[in-house]
Amino acid sequence: MPTLRVDAEDPEREPIARAAAIILRGGLVAFPTETVYGLGANALDDAAVARLYAAKGRPHYNPLIAHVADARGARTLVERWPDTADRLAAAFWPGPLTLVLPKSPRVPERVSAGLATIAVRVPAHPVALALLQAAAVPIVAPSANPSTAVSPTRAEHVEKALGQRVDLILDGGATAVGIESTVVDLSGERPMLLRPGALSTDELEPYVGELELPGPVTGAAARLSPGMMERHYAPRAEVRLFHSSETAEAMSRARRKAEAGGTVGALLRTEAAAAVDSEPLQHVVRMPTDAAGYARDLYAVLHRLDALGCDLILVEAVPSAPPWAGIRDRLRRASESARG
Ligand code: TXA
Numbered sequence: 020m021p022t023l024r025v026d027a028e029d030p031e032r033e034p035i036a037r038a039a040a041i042i043l044r045g046g047l048v049a050f051p052t053e054t055v056y057g058l059g060a061n062a063l064d065d066a067a068v069a070r071l072y073a074a075k076g077r078p079h080y081n082p083l084i085a086h087v088a089d090a091r092g093a094r095t096l097v098e099r100w101p102d103t104a105d106r107l108a109a110a111f112w113p114g115p116l117t118l119v120l121p122k123s124p125r126v127p128e129r130v131s132a133g134l135a136t137i138a139v140r141v142p143a144h145p146v147a148l149a150l151l152q153a154a155a156v157p158i159v160a161p162s163a164n165p166s167t168a169v170s171p172t173r174a175e176h177v178e179k180a181l182g183q184r185v186d187l188i189l190d191g192g193a194t195a196v197g198i199e200s201t202v203v204d205l206s207g208e209r210p211m212l213l214r215p216g217a218l219s220t221d222e223l224e225p226y227v228g229e230l231e232l233p234g235p236v237t238g239a240a241a242r243l244s245p246g247m248m249e250r251h252y253a254p255r256a257e258v259r260l261f262h263s264s265e266t267a268e269a270m271s272r273a274r275r276k277a278e279a280g281g282t283v284g285a286l287l288r289t290e291a292a293a294a295v296d297s298e299p300l301q302h303v304v305r306m307p308t309d310a311a312g313y314a315r316d317l318y319a320v321l322h323r324l325d326a327l328g329c330d331l332i333l334v335e336a337v338p339s340a341p342p343w344a345g346i347r348d349r350l351r352r353a354s355e356s357a358r359g
Pocket residue numbers: 052054055056057058081082083084115117119131134136137138140142160161162163198199200201202213214243244245246247
């Protein structure tokens with residue numbers, strides 16, 4: 020599994036050509052997008068898509084996002100392109116927005132896990148766009164991590180978790196956004212938010228009106244967007260969320276863990292939490308106080324604390340304002356409250 024460094028701003032031709040050739044012969048290439056690293060395969064090659072599911076250990080019922088170079092490419096994969104899709108694409112593509120639309124029969128069933136819809140996105144990353152242009156096929160790319168684990172925001176994260184199962188990794192450095200795209204379903208009567216993410220409902224609603232929000236999703240409904248399955252985005256360590264008012268209890272939990280020989284890390288956000296006696300914490304990370312900065316750092320911090328051998332990671336809860344919704348969702352799913 021070679022890793023090739025590429026200039027994230029102005030990718031060199033040679034590594035991109037090599038990556039495109041691998042995609043066109045049915046191989047798997049990990050590449051950076053603005054959100055997280057994706058593991059790419061030719062969306063029109065059923066055998067390649069099957070290899071992709073196998074490499075990730077992804078359940079066969081969890082559909083993939085087809086990445087395309089522009090809205091024109093997206094339209095070739097769908098049966099219907101409503102006005103709302105036009106408005107959202109014009110406003111946010113290339114960017115961290117995924118649209119779910121009725122699927123064209125041209126796309127192999129496996130891509131959409133048998134659903135009648137397909138998810139499409141134009142990523143805002145020069146390396147991803149160069150690869151899409153060079154390969155000239157749509158590329159399905161789930162986050163390049165084993166199913167349910169923390170998504171990769173650096174090439175090293177991909178190497179460590181999936182290295183041997185990938186034909187090539189394009190290393191374009193750390194990703195800028197840090198959490199996954201927002202998924203909006205435009206296939207029904209009313210636009211629905213299937214996965215909160217990098218773009219907040221505040222940013223999207225001026226273009227589509229009110230977005231129907233997902234309730235707690237379980238059972239059959241979870242299969243409509245399996246990214247909403249409860250436990251997901253989870254590090255090896257046990258993750259516990261606490262509100263600043265619960266800091267004392269959280270530190271008692273940390274002390275018990277440390278006394279039992281465990282290693283404890285913490286992601287703190289407020290001065291109040293940072294001010295308490297943090298003696299039982301071996302690894303304290305002061306997180307950025309703005310949502311964009313927090314999202315950018317979150318997965319790399321979780322990967323690092325896992326690598327440092329943390330058994331318990333305490334995470335101070337984040338605000339409930341719309342820009343934090345994607346982060347809140349990922350933290351909840353990574354935490355014990357989602358362990359089914
Ligand atoms: O930012 C991102 O979206 C990253 C980068 C690599 O583009 N990709 C990503 O892919 O997060 P993945 O496979 O980890 O998550 C795709 C999400 C899942 O929640 C999946 O269930 C949902 O999109 N999805 C895909 N196709 C769908 C469909 N037809 N209907 C409903 N949800 C769909």
